[in-house]
Amino acid sequence: MAQSKGDAERAQSLYQQALEIDQKILGPDHPNVARDLNNLAELLYSRGNDRAAEPLFRRALAIDEKSLGTEHPNVASDLNNLALLLESRHDLSGAEPMLRRAFAIWQKALGSDHPDVATATSNLAGLEEAKGDYAQAESLYRSALSIDERALGPDHPKTKTIRRNLELLIAKEAAKKSEK
Amino acid sequence: MHVKDVQRRPVADIQIGVEGDGGSTTTGDDGKGRIPLAKQTKEKTWVSLQILKSPPLKDLAMVSPWDYRTMIPPFENESENFVEIVVVLRGDRTALESASFLKAFAEKINEANAPKTADKQAQLEDPKAKLEALAEQYGLNADDIDRAIRAWGAKATDPYDAGLAALYERKYSKASNQLMHSLQQREERLASDQKSVADAAFFLGQSLYEEGKYQDSAAAYQRCLQLRPDDWTILNNLALSLAEAGDPASAEPLYRRSLALREKVLGPDHPLVAISLDNLAVLLAARGEYAAAETLFRRALAIVEKVSGPNDPHLAMVLNNIGGLLEAKGNYSDAEPYFQRALTIDERAFGPDHPRVAMVLNNLGRLMQDEGNYAKAESLYRRALEIEEEALGQDHPDVAKTLNSLATLLQAEGKYDEAEPLYRHALAIDEKALGTSHPQVASDLNNLGALARDRGDLNASESFF
Numbered sequence: 001m002a003q004s005k006g007d008a009e010r011a012q013s014l015y016q017q018a019l020e021i022d023q024k025i026l027g028p029d030h031p032n033v034a035r036d037l038n039n040l041a042e043l044l045y046s047r048g049n050d051r052a053a054e055p056l057f058r059r060a061l062a063i064d065e066k067s068l069g070t071e072h073p074n075v076a077s078d079l080n081n082l083a084l085l086l087e088s089r090h091d092l093s094g095a096e097p098m099l100r101r102a103f104a105i106w107q108k109a110l111g112s113d114h115p116d117v118a119t120a121t122s123n124l125a126g127l128e129e130a131k132g133d134y135a136q137a138e139s140l141y142r143s144a145l146s147i148d149e150r151a152l153g154p155d156h157p158k159t160k161t162i163r164r165n166l167e168l169l170i171a172k173e174a175a176k177k178s179e180k
Numbered sequence: 181m182h183v184k185d186v187q188r189r190p191v192a193d194i195q196i197g198v199e200g201d202g203g204s205t206t207t208g209d210d211g212k213g214r215i216p217l218a219k220q221t222k223e224k225t226w227v228s229l230q231i232l233k234s235p236p237l238k239d240l241a242m243v244s245p246w247d248y249r250t251m252i253p254p255f256e257n258e259s260e261n262f263v264e265i266v267v268v269l270r271g272d273r274t275a276l277e278s279a280s281f282l283k284a285f286a287e288k289i290n291e292a293n294a295p296k297t298a299d300k301q302a303q304l305e306d307p308k309a310k311l312e313a314l315a316e317q318y319g320l321n322a323d324d325i326d327r328a329i330r331a332w333g334a335k336a337t338d339p340y341d342a343g344l345a346a347l348y349e350r351k352y353s354k355a356s357n358q359l360m361h362s363l364q365q366r367e368e369r370l371a372s373d374q375k376s377v378a379d380a381a382f383f384l385g386q387s388l389y390e391e392g393k394y395q396d397s398a399a400a401y402q403r404c405l406q407l408r409p410d411d412w413t414i415l416n417n418l419a420l421s422l423a424e425a426g427d428p429a430s431a432e433p434l435y436r437r438s439l440a441l442r443e444k445v446l447g448p449d450h451p452l453v454a455i456s457l458d459n460l461a462v463l464l465a466a467r468g469e470y471a472a473a474e475t476l477f478r479r480a481l482a483i484v485e486k487v488s489g490p491n492d493p494h495l496a497m498v499l500n501n502i503g504g505l506l507e508a509k510g511n512y513s514d515a516e517p518y519f520q521r522a523l524t525i526d527e528r529a530f531g532p533d534h535p536r537v538a539m540v541l542n543n544l545g546r547l548m549q550d551e552g553n554y555a556k557a558e559s560l561y562r563r564a565l566e567i568e569e570e571a572l573g574q575d576h577p578d579v580a581k582t583l584n585s586l587a588t589l590l591q592a593e594g595k596y597d598e599a600e601p602l603y604r605h606a607l608a609i610d611e612k613a614l615g616t617s618h619p620q621v622a623s624d625l626n627n628l629g630a631l632a633r634d635r636g637d638l639n640a641s642e643s644f645f
Contacts (some may be wrong), residue, residue, distance in 0.1 A: 004635075004636040004637070004639035005636070006636075007632045007633070007635045007636030007639060008632070008633065008636040010629075010632040011628075011629040011630070011631075011632035011633040011636060012629070014625045014626070014628045014629035014632060015625070015626065015629040017622075017625050018621075018622040018623070018625035018626045018629065019622075021616075021617045021618075021619070021621060021622040021625070022619060022622045024617060025392055025393060025617055025618070025619055025622075026392075026394065026395070026425065026426060026619055027395060027425070027426070029426065030425065030426035031426050032426070032619055032622065032623070035626065036622065036626060039626055039629060039630065042633075043629070043633050046633070046637070067426045067427070067428075068428070068467060068468070069429075069467060069468075071468060072467060072468040073468045074468075105468075109468045109469075109470060110470070110508075110509055110510055111509060111510070113510060113511075114509060114510030115510055116510070117510075151510055151512065152550075152551060152552055153551065153552060155552065156551070156552035157552065157592075158552075
C-alpha cells in the first residue's frame, strides 16, 4: 500500500510539472493543457478524490470545446471522463446525457466500426446496468463486443475486458432470475 | 540628435528644441544632445525642430532637415539612434559650395514656390521676392544662391538632386522624369529595407517554432506577413504555428489562402499545391473532420502521383498521412498498405537506414500496437530506434520520440520496469535538446506520470491479494 501511495504521489507531481510547463508556454486554453488536466484529474479520481477531480475535468472539457470545437473526438473523451465520475457518485441522470453526447460525437467522426465507438457503447451499457436495465445493458455490451472483435480481434486486451463485463452481467441476470 | 555644420564638423553649445513639446537641449563638444520629450510623445512620431539659441557670438540657421521636421527615433538602443541636424553660420559663403546646403535650399525654395491653392491667380507671387527672403535667412545674396543651385544641378548625378534643380529652374518635364526615377529608386530601397525586416521576422518565427513557443512564433510570422501579405510560404508557416498554438480556427483560412495563391500562380498540379492540400488535411483531421480531410489527402495524392515519379518522397509523405487518417478512423487493415507503400518508396529513395524510413517504421509499429500485435510492434520500434540512433546520434529528439513509443508499448504490456528507463532517457534527451519548458518535455512528464499511476494501481491491487 505504501508503495502504491508513493507511485501515485510521483505521478501527481509529474502531471503537475507538465501542466505548469504547458500553461506557461502554450497558454491556458491549449488542447495540451486540457490533456494535462485530464491526466491529473483521472489520477485524483482514481485516488478517491473526486471533489478535486471534477473541476479539472470540467476545465479540460471547456478548453477542448473552445479550441477544437464541440464535435471533436477529444471533447467526446472529456465528456466520457466527466460522465464516469458522475456515475460513480450515482448521479446517473447527470452522466447519461454526457455519455450519449460522447457516443454521438465518436460515431459521427469515426463511423460505427471504430474501437472508440465500442468504448462509448460499453460505457452506455455500464450506465444501463447501473440503472438496473439488464436487458438493455446486455444488448449494448454485445454490440460493443462485436465492434472490437472485428476491429481489434478476439484476443485484444480491450475485447477481453468487454467480454468479461458481458459475462459478469449475464451472471447477475441469472442470479436475479433465481432470486425470484 | 547630432548637430553638424555644412563641413560636417560637430557644432557645440547650440540649443535645439521641439516645437510645442517644450523639450530642448544644448549640445556638447561632440555636437550631440538629447532632447527630453514630453511623456505623451511616442517614438516614430513626427515633430518640428527649431534653433532656440545659437552658441555665443555665432548666428546659426538650420539647413536640414529642410522642413525642420523629423521622426522621433525608436527608444530602443537610444544611444545609437541620432537625428542629424545641419546648421550653417549666417553669411558663410562656403555654404554656396556645399552640396548639402544647396540641396536643402532647393527643397525649401521649391516648397515655397509650390502651388498652395487651386486658384492659379493666388500663386502669382513674385518668386524672386521669395528667393530673396529665404536667402536673407541665411545671410546670403539671392543671385549667388541662384547661380550656385544651377551649377549644382548641372553636375548632379543623383536623380533626386537633378530633379530638385530642374524643378527650381521650372524645367518641369525634366524634373518629373528625374523625380520619378528617384522615387522608384527610393521605393526599391524601402522595399529592400522591408525585406530585411521581413527576413528577420521570418527566421525569428522559425526559431521560436522550434523552441515550441508557438504563440510567439505566430506573432513573428504575423509581422512578416504584414510586410509581405501575399507570400504563400509565410501564410503557410504562420498557419503551422497557429495550429500548434492550439488555434486551428485561425490557421485554416491562412492555409486556404496559401493554397489558393499557389494554385493560381503555380497551377493546380504543382507539388507545392499538394503540400498545401496535405497541410490543410492534417489540420482538418486533427479537428476530427475525417471525411473532409480524406478528400483533400486524395487530391494531394492525385497530384503527386501525376507529377512526381513513383519513388518520390512527396508521394511517401501523402501515403503516410492517408495511412494515419485511416488509422485514426479505426480502419487498421486499410491503413497498413498505405504505410507499407510509403515504406517501400522511402527505402528505395533514401536507403534502408534513413531517418525517414524510421519514421514510417514507427507509424507501422503504432498500427500494430493499435491492433494488439505487440510483438510485431516492438520489433518495428526497435528497428526504428536503431536507425535513428545511428543516423541522428543518441541525443536527437526523434530518438526520444521512438523511445517514448517503445516505452508506451512496454507499459501497455505491463512491463513497467523496462518502460521506465526508456521514458527517463527520452525526457533527458528532450530536456537537453529542447530546454526544460518545451511542450514535448511536458508530454514526456505526462508519460512518466502515467507509468507511475499504472504502477501505483498495480501495487494497490496486489496489496488486496
